[in-house]
């Protein structure tokens with residue numbers, strides 16, 4: 001434990017964390033990490049120590065507040081932090097749950113008892129209407145979707161009536177809600193190889209695309225894409241990829257209307273070559289491609305306010321497991337890999 005906190009630093013007693021899909025990629029060895037490290041970045045906790053607050057944002061916080069924090073710390077001074085306005089790519093970036101013990105201080109990951117929140121990290125208080133379990137994914141899954149679907153990135157007069165979401169995990173389900181509430185999309189189609197997850201999406205206002213072919217375990221191998229074509233004369237206005245499966249992308253481009261938007265969020269691992277997709281298809285479609293990695297501070301703020309406004313309208317509690325103790329971390333990862341829950345929760349108290 002630190003003896004003294006620097007200005008704007010916070011010492012947080014971690015309360016719960018959730019296992020993010022990107023941690024599953026690391027755990028499975030699909031992407032590399034410098035070890036030893038404390039994994040985990042989707043989390044929340046209670047402030048138990050504060051360095052002198054000099055930033056206005058820090059002055060609004062107090063000991064005992066339930067908080068979550070941006071998954072990265074930035075310097076405020078470099079080109080990405082200032083001119084480019086993409087602080088998640090700061091020249092002096094530090095990422096929670098991704099930094100080896102050698103480079104960090106040991107209090108950097110959420111799968112642990114405490115986090116030392118650095119001075120350049122955006123921190124937000126969690127309102128009472130959001131439970132601990134639901135607050136944990138705010139700083140990754142939910143904020144990333146608000147970055148991906150930031151209305152500033154879409155011309156105001158864009159026609160958005162239909163959408164296709166690839167993947168019905170937590171990112172995909174949350175995307176359905178954001179598209180319907182903030183983009184006024186009337187029809188959101190969704191695909192997921194796991195038919196149970198596709199069905200869950202109906203509770204979040206989405207229309208599952210039927211399967212054409214399943215494997216021996218019941219997982220969907222081919223979707224009936226004509227189901228979408230029959231209902232959208234020109235194709236869908238926007239496709240959002242959240243599934244992390246590069247094979248889903250060519251179908252998504254194919255179903256996009258001329259001049260539509262294709263947003264990529266889930267392919268956060270190096271094995272994401274887009275296979276049969278050609279440049280011609282993108283050009284011919286006059287498609288706008290958006291690549292989104294992480295988010296900015298305003299998106300964390302927006303995820304708190306948006307989730308607060310819809311939390312009573314959807315069965316979010318069906319998505320996050322009951323908390324497992326930190327001592328059962330292996331079991332928690334196995335459960336996360338089984339896809340029984342959109343998020344598996346870990347109790348850190």
Ligand SMILES: [Zn+2]
Pocket residue numbers: 020021022023041042140141
């Ligand atoms: Zn994450």
Ligand SMILES: [Zn+2]
Pocket residue numbers: 074075076077078079080081090091092093
């Ligand atoms: Zn910077």
